[in-house]
Amino acid sequence: MPYARPEILVSTDDVAARLGDPQLHLVEVDEDTTAYEKGHVPGAVAINWRDELQSKTSRDVVEKAGFEELLGSRGIDENTEIILYGGNNNWFAAYAYWYLKYYGHENVKLMNGGRKKWELEQRPLTTDAPAVTSTTYRAKDPDAAIRATRDEVIAQTGRTPMIDVRSPEEYAGALAAPAHLPQEAAQRTGHVPGAANIPWSRAANEDGTFRTPEELRALYIEQAGLNPDGPAIAYCRIGERSSHTWVVLHELLGLSQAKNCDGSWTEYGSLVGVPIKSGSER
Amino acid sequence: MRLHGRVLRAGLPVEGAYVRLIGPSGDFTAEVRTDESGRFLFYPFAGTWVLRGVLPGGHSLQHTVSLTEGQTMDIQLVDEDVPGA
Numbered sequence: 001m002p003y004a005r006p007e008i009l010v011s012t013d014d015v016a017a018r019l020g021d022p023q024l025h026l027v028e029v030d031e032d033t034t035a036y037e038k039g040h041v042p043g044a045v046a047i048n049w050r051d052e053l054q055s056k057t058s059r060d061v062v063e064k065a066g067f068e069e070l071l072g073s074r075g076i077d078e079n080t081e082i083i084l085y086g087g088n089n090n091w092f093a094a095y096a097y098w099y100l101k102y103y104g105h106e107n108v109k110l111m112n113g114g115r116k117k118w119e120l121e122q123r124p125l126t127t128d129a130p131a132v133t134s135t136t137y138r139a140k141d142p143d144a145a146i147r148a149t150r151d152e153v154i155a156q157t158g159r160t161p162m163i164d165v166r167s168p169e170e171y172a173g174a175l176a177a178p179a180h181l182p183q184e185a186a187q188r189t190g191h192v193p194g195a196a197n198i199p200w201s202r203a204a205n206e207d208g209t210f211r212t213p214e215e216l217r218a219l220y221i222e223q224a225g226l227n228p229d230g231p232a233i234a235y236c237r238i239g240e241r242s243s244h245t246w247v248v249l250h251e252l253l254g255l256s257q258a259k260n261c262d263g264s265w266t267e268y269g270s271l272v273g274v275p276i277k278s279g280s281e282r
Numbered sequence: 283m284r285l286h287g288r289v290l291r292a293g294l295p296v297e298g299a300y301v302r303l304i305g306p307s308g309d310f311t312a313e314v315r316t317d318e319s320g321r322f323l324f325y326p327f328a329g330t331w332v333l334r335g336v337l338p339g340g341h342s343l344q345h346t347v348s349l350t351e352g353q354t355m356d357i358q359l360v361d362e363d364v365p366g367a
Contacts, residue, residue: 032315087315116300116315122338168307169327179303179324180312201310206302206336 001213004254008097008247009112009210010083016123019043025076028115029053029086029096031240039125041085041111041118045074045132049092049240053099061262064139067103071137078138081107088240089201089208090114095243098260102147104140110247113208120207146250148233148259150267153192154274160231162195163224165245166265170237171197173278177237185237186269190278192235196224197280200241203248216253228255235261235268283327283349287357288320289335295320296337301359304332328353335359 003009018024019042026044028036036046047053052070055062062070076082082100086093093110100108111118119125153162169175173189191197202219203211210216220226232255234242239262249258261268268274289299301322302313306329314322316335328351335343343359 088313119298119315120300120336120338120340167305167311168309169305169311174327175305175311178312179305179326180314182325199309 001217003210003213003252005251008109008251010109011112012118012121012123015041015083015085015111015118019124023081024083025080026083026085026111027074027076027096029084029092030115031086031088031092035087035115037127039127041115042124042126042128043130044085045130047074047096049095053096059263059267061099061102061142064103064142068137068139071139072135073132075132075135076137077135078105078140079107081109083109083111085111085114085118087115089116089204089244091200091240091244094247095240095262098146098243098246098262102143104143112210116208145257146246146259148235148261150261150263150271152259153233153235153261153268154271156231156233157192157275158194160233161224161226162192162233162235163220163226163242163245164191164195164197164265165200165234165236165241166197167199167201168197168280170265171195172280186266188269188276190269190276191265192268193275193277194282195235196282198224198245200236200244203245210248210252213252216248220249220253226255228253229257230255231257231259233259233261235264237265238262239264283325283352284323284354285326285331285333285347285349285357286321286323286354287333287359289316289322289337289343289359289361290320291337291361296361299335299337299359301333301335304334306330327351333357333359337361 084093176185234245236242246260249255305311
């Protein structure tokens with residue numbers, strides 16, 4: 001059984017073999033926005049998720065014109081093959097992948113295993129930024145079909161299958177954030193009532209690569225009972241880990257109705273008057 | 283609460299090791315890359331946790347720690363299997 005879209009995953013071997021190819025457009029997106037300057041895959045450009053993928057005037061993605069300006073400034077047009085990679089097992093690269101799909105970019109891929117696999121294989125890194133010639137990027141209109149809003153989560157509680165992809169400790173409310181971060185987050189801890197807890201990490205091998213199609217199918221379809229032809233909403237704390245799971249559901253398992261809730265727990269857990277469940281029970 | 287420490291090989295810090303913290307549930311809770319001093323830092327709660335480090339080249343280390351409320355713990359993950367030694 002193959003992945004639904006096997007072409008979106010590029011191995012570190014394949015990236016290494018293409019280093020120096022002018023058609024190779026690598027983009028690094030990290031939680032640690034200083035990682036790129038300390039060393040990156042040769043030829044890669046960086047996108048700063050905090051400064052460049054978040055609107056400065058509202059809590060939202062950047063508007064279409066800003067997105068076009070950003071991509072154009074990196075020498076990317078709407079036909080470019082983009083290969084994303086990053087730290088944290090590609091959490092933020094997966095977020096950028098979802099984001100690019102939101103604005104309709106067709107040819108986007110992930111380096112399977114991300115920065116961790118590249119580093120542990122002791123492959124080359126450089127501090128040299130590549131020469132980039134700015135271009136013009138034309139985005140499509142946002143694809144609302146892959147984004148779950150706060151209001152949709154509230155309206156669909158108990159109806160649409162929801163997957164909380166955080167750790168069981170966060171799901172239960174014992175941790176408010178991943179354990180490498182200081183514990184500030186939403187006003188309340190816990191999870192959306194009825195949401196299943198399937199940590200993103202169960203979809204990944206220790207080297208950061210995605211598990212096999214058979215393993216993913218067993219986890220989400222056979223064990224969790226998701227309908228391959230039905231809807232599903234993934235959320236986490238701030239929308240990056242849930243993007244990882246969205247890639248698994250939408251792109252690797254072919255659940256075409258899967259959505260990512262990028263507002264995630266920091267939005268839901270700060271709302272007044274919504275139901276919240278604590279502990280390990282759904 | 284803090285759980286911090288260093289990854290060492292032959293007494294020297296290892297930069298670029300990946301250290302993950304497995305929670306009392308048995309699932310991944312976080313992962314960090316060690317800095318130039320081989321350091322890592324987590325913010326767990328009281329309970330039993332597993333630290334698992336993978337070093338450049340792929341060698342792995344594991345250590346189980348039990349934390350009590352309010353405790354700060356300093357752990358050294360030492361790679362005894364030194365390549366070429």
